[in-house]
Amino acid sequence: MLYIQFSFYFCGMNNKLGDISDLVKEHIQSLDHYAEVVLLFPQGKEANEEIIVYVLSPNKVDFGLEQQYLNAKYQVELKSGQSISLYVYSKEDWHKQFINTPIYQRVNAEGVVI
Numbered sequence: 001m002l003y004i005q006f007s008f009y010f011c012g013m014n015n016k017l018g019d020i021s022d023l024v025k026e027h028i029q030s031l032d033h034y035a036e037v038v039l040l041f042p043q044g045k046e047a048n049e050e051i052i053v054y055v056l057s058p059n060k061v062d063f064g065l066e067q068q069y070l071n072a073k074y075q076v077e078l079k080s081g082q083s084i085s086l087y088v089y090s091k092e093d094w095h096k097q098f099i100n101t102p103i104y105q106r107v108n109a110e111g112v113v114i
Contacts (some may be wrong), residue, residue: 024053028053032060
């Protein structure tokens with residue numbers, strides 16, 4: 001995975017310039033500072049394609065935790081105007097259950113950890 005700090009700007013955000021990484025940090029990562037948050041950007045050329053956010057929690061993921069992350073995701077979408085897909089897994093489940101899948105390989109190769 002890429003372990004870098006970044007700023008990614010979108011221009012057509014409902015008349016705002018927005019920094020999606022700061023919004024994700026503010027609303028999603030702030031729920032658990034020990035969770036690993038990985039952004040996967042669209043491969044296409046469409047500016048309105050959705051960003052995928054993976055949250056890898058050190059804790060077991062239950063319905064209540066998922067709801068907290070979904071509420072945070074909606075805040076990011078409202079403030080940025082950007083569509084986001086959110087996947088929340090425990091780190092243990094992610095590394096055991098998905099290790100041999102193409103999405104696991106793509107997240108590790110192209111994902112940006114914030």
